[in-house]
Amino acid sequence: MSVDKITPDDSRISHCEANLNGQTYHYILGVPKHGNFEATVFLIHGWPDLSYGWRYQIPFLVKLNMRVVVPDMMGYGRTNAPCSPPADLRLYSxxxxxxxxxxxAKQLNAPQIILGGHDWGGFVVYRTAQWYPKLVTHVFSICTPYTAPSRHFISLVDMVNGPLPQFGYQMQLAGQELEAKIRSYDQVKSFLMALHGGKSAQGKPCFRPETGIDLDGLKTINPAPSLDGQELEYYTKEYMRHGLHGPLNWYRTRRINYEDDLKLERKQIIHPVLFISGKFDAVLTPEMSKGMENFVPNLRRREVEAGHWALTQVPAEVNKIVEDWLIEVVFKARCAL
Structure with missing residues (x-):
């Protein structure tokens, strides 16, 4: 089934800039042709992605009469990527x-927004709803389950050696090896292929959740099934703007995020939430969402036959689930006001 998607130079979107708390952000803006919209939705990407990761969802949401705002997050694409040090690592928290x-949202005169997230973006939208409960009305997350704030710091080592061995790759990302060795255009291209399922000439995956990137395998990597052709070239060019330093900094803020979580007033998400799990996601496994209802009382669960890249692997299925939820939960609630 063919699904509409934007291209980087699509006439239906605008590429915009905003100064947000002293840093320049790039974001994609999509607005219905007539200029009026039912609501504003922010879409937040994860790693190693870009605002363009939502390319199949942007036109679909605009057709539903939504204003769609999709930023490149800190360190990614055309948004600033401050080097830390000397910049404060908290910029990546x-x-x-x-x-x-x-x-x-304030600059766009949006007093209330719907938030959608994927991967790191899922963590961001949950916490944004907790930090700014009056701004956010509804939340949806693709692949990323809700994780409640913890009163005790759990190191990445303890996490990997304990309940989540598939987070072992984060040990590699938080270190300095990848940043030092993945620098050239071809290296960045191969790196992105690996994260999207590319295999070496020997047929072995060049990325394994438990260990990370196989640097030797990158030398003979074959095309990735979920990112290839012009889209792979676009991603590579965007990542070459700043290299991997900014994106990898997101994996160096574990204690900072923990300390910020201690200041949250509640562990629960009080907003209506849609969670779509990827049945075959090897990192954010469906099992990780067990018990979400204890912290998200207004939760709707759905699952798609996809891995981690559900947004682009099964866009029709993802869009249909989101559409049903918007109609049945979001728009119905607005009509009742």
């Missing part, structure tokens, strides 16, 4: 992302 979303 989830709280900072929430503050910047709030500021962008």
């Amino acid at each position: 989830i709280k900072r992302a929430a503050d910047d979303i709030f500021e962008l």
Whole structure:
């Protein structure tokens, strides 16, 4: 089934800039042709992605009469990527992302927004709803389950050696090896192919959740099934703007995010939430969402036959689930007011 998607130079969208708390952000803006819209939805990407990761969802949401705002997050694409040090690593924290979303909504005269997230973006939208409960009305997350704030710090080592061994790749990302060795255009291209399922000439995956990127395998990597052709070239060019330093900094803020979480007033998400799990996601496994109802009382669960890249692997299915939820939960609630 063919699904409409934007291209980087699509006439239906605008590429915009905003100064958010001292940093320049790039964002994609999509607005219905007539200029009027039912609501504003922010879409937040994860790693290693871009605003363009939502390319199949932007035109679909605009057709539903939504104003769609999709930023490149801190360190990605055309948004600033401050080098830390000397810049404060907190620029890459989830709280900072929430503050910047709030500021962008304010600049766009959006007193209330719907938030959608994927991967790191899922963590961001949950916490943004907690930090700014009056700004956010509804939340949907693709693949990323809700994780409640913890009163005790759990190191990445303890996490990997305990309940989540598939997070072992984060040990590699938080270190300095990848940043130092993945620099050239071809290296960045191969790196992106690996994260999207590319295999070496020997037929072995070049990325394994438990260990990370196989740097030797990158030398003979074959095309990735979920990112290829012109889209792969576009991603590579965008990542070459700043390299991997900014995106990898998101994996170096674990303690900062923990300390910020201690300041949250509640562990629950009080907003209506749609969670779409990827049945075959090897990192954010469906099992990780067990018990979400204890912290998200107004939760709707759905699942798609896809891995981590559900947004682009099964866009028709994802869009249909989101559409049904918007009609039955979001728009119906507005009509009742």
